[in-house]
Amino acid sequence: MTGKNALFEPIKIGNLVSSNRLMINAMECCDSDEYGNPTERTYERYTKLFKGQAGLIDLEAITVTYDSRGRKMQLSIEPHNEKALEKFVSQLRKENDKTLFIFQLTHSGELSHPDFSRRVTVKHLPGFGGDLLSEEEVDDILDKFVLAAKICHNVGGNGVDLKLSHGYLGSQLLRPYNDRDWKYGGPWEKRSRFAFELIERVVKEVNDPDFLVGSKVSVWEGFPGGCGAASPTTAVMDLTESIDLVKGLEERGAHYILQSAGSPSITLALSQPDKAIPDYAYLHHYFSKTLKENLKPETVVIGSAYSIFRDGKNNLQAVKPEENTLLYWGDKNIREGVCDMVALGRQSFADPFVPQKLMEGREDEIDWCTACDNCIELLIRQQNVGCTTYNKPYRDALRKIREEEGKLKAKRT
Numbered sequence: 001m002t003g004k005n006a007l008f009e010p011i012k013i014g015n016l017v018s019s020n021r022l023m024i025n026a027m028e029c030c031d032s033d034e035y036g037n038p039t040e041r042t043y044e045r046y047t048k049l050f051k052g053q054a055g056l057i058d059l060e061a062i063t064v065t066y067d068s069r070g071r072k073m074q075l076s077i078e079p080h081n082e083k084a085l086e087k088f089v090s091q092l093r094k095e096n097d098k099t100l101f102i103f104q105l106t107h108s109g110e111l112s113h114p115d116f117s118r119r120v121t122v123k124h125l126p127g128f129g130g131d132l133l134s135e136e137e138v139d140d141i142l143d144k145f146v147l148a149a150k151i152c153h154n155v156g157g158n159g160v161d162l163k164l165s166h167g168y169l170g171s172q173l174l175r176p177y178n179d180r181d182w183k184y185g186g187p188w189e190k191r192s193r194f195a196f197e198l199i200e201r202v203v204k205e206v207n208d209p210d211f212l213v214g215s216k217v218s219v220w221e222g223f224p225g226g227c228g229a230a231s232p233t234t235a236v237m238d239l240t241e242s243i244d245l246v247k248g249l250e251e252r253g254a255h256y257i258l259q260s261a262g263s264p265s266i267t268l269a270l271s272q273p274d275k276a277i278p279d280y281a282y283l284h285h286y287f288s289k290t291l292k293e294n295l296k297p298e299t300v301v302i303g304s305a306y307s308i309f310r311d312g313k314n315n316l317q318a319v320k321p322e323e324n325t326l327l328y329w330g331d332k333n334i335r336e337g338v339c340d341m342v343a344l345g346r347q348s349f350a351d352p353f354v355p356q357k358l359m360e361g362r363e364d365e366i367d368w369c370t371a372c373d374n375c376i377e378l379l380i381r382q383q384n385v386g387c388t389t390y391n392k393p394y395r396d397a398l399r400k401i402r403e404e405e406g407k408l409k410a411k412r413t
């Protein structure tokens with residue numbers, strides 16, 4: 001590594017090279033058309049991100065089936081979307097052909113929205129519900145993931161992120177809570193079956209050594225029976241299964257692991273540390289370091305939850321402002337083996353050009369994310385998502401929907 005900030009060094013991922021260590025994390029924005037294809041707004045967002053020159057971009061959670069999805073206007077990756085996705089990728093590559101582009105494949109499971117799709121579950125979780133999935137249905141979902149990976153390959157994507165995090169189906173199956181006696185639950189060997197069969201099949205059936213395969217994982221979800229808990233009834237952290245998961249993925253061909261934590265519909269501040277609890281960001285350092293220590297050096301570990309560090313103006317205590325920034329922690333953590341790359345979520349909404357500005361030494365021009373979490377409120381409300389702090393249309397949309405809700409409440413009382 002040279003003397004410059006480690007974030008700006010290239011890194012090999014599988015047979016490909018990311019030109020720097022900054023990744024754009026998967027960020028759902030609810031702006032597809034009625035068939036799950038990208039709209040003008042989707043193009044606009046990703047065009048900016050491609051111009052921003054991150055080494056790697058993870059396309060937001062794209063559903064492998066429109067029948068069970070979390071967002072009304074969620075991007076979809078089924079055979080009918082192939083043409084539109086091909087156009088999308090080729091258009092973005094014209095902006096910048098260096099940035100690697102992977103797709104986050106997902107099934108929403110118990111987070112599918114019952115108002116417009118079928119909510120399904122592996123075992124009823126209090127407050128969620130849904131139809132109990134049969135073994136045959138999960139077999140079918142696995143086929144859909146594999147088909148989606150092939151579509152991603154066909155349309156020119158550089159790889160896939162098989163989503164095993166944040167409470168979506170991939171992680172629901174892994175949880176100790178999934179102690180139902182069936183092919184995909186009970187002992188760890190059965191709870192991990194879906195993840196391991198999926199990666200094995202994707203590697204085998206896509207059959208391209210230059211196609212990247214990896215997963216975003218919630219190392220510890222932070223609630224009883226969640227991923228990384230010691231048993232179905234405790235939240236006590238025991239990372240044995242999370243470590244076994246990433247090692248198993250690596251053995252089966254994963255080139256990278258995107259570390260995360262929490263399950264946003266249950267433990268939001270853990271997934272995305274906010275103004276009130278910025279300190280949770282430090283937990284992510286522990287999680288990515290644990291993964292690094294258990295994986296081969298060539299498996300790229302990408303750390304999450306770095307938006308809170310920004311330019312040091314956060315609520316973190318007992319640290320010097322200059323030793324508390326995105327640039328500082330990115331450089332330090334990469335050099336010290338805590339992670340190999342750093343993913344940006346909310347910061348990529350606040351300023352999609354952040355990698356370019358950082359590389360050009362223009363930190364003063366960056367619109368820093370304030371971790372207000374208004375963007376996630378838009379997502380929860382099924383609206384087009386963007387940064388309300390720096391983007392007036394999104395700010396106006398949120399204000400309007402809050403006002404309308406206020407009027408409705410007033411009428412009811």
Ligand SMILES: Cc1cc2nc3c(=O)[nH]c(=O)nc-3n(C[C@H](O)[C@H](O)[C@H](O)COP(=O)(O)O)c2cc1C
Binds near residue numbers: 028166308375376379
């Ligand atoms: C509006 C919004 C949408 C998100 N969509 C996704 C998604 O599609 N897939 C995913 O894995 N995580 C998603 N996340 C989580 C982020 O990718 C990231 O893990 C989290 O925000 C922490 O990173 P940050 O502190 O840099 O924001 C989303 C977060 C927000 C706020």
Ligand code: SF4
Binds near residue numbers: 347350368372
């Ligand atoms: S809305 Fe708030 S949390 Fe979301 S990107 Fe903008 S500043 Fe960050």
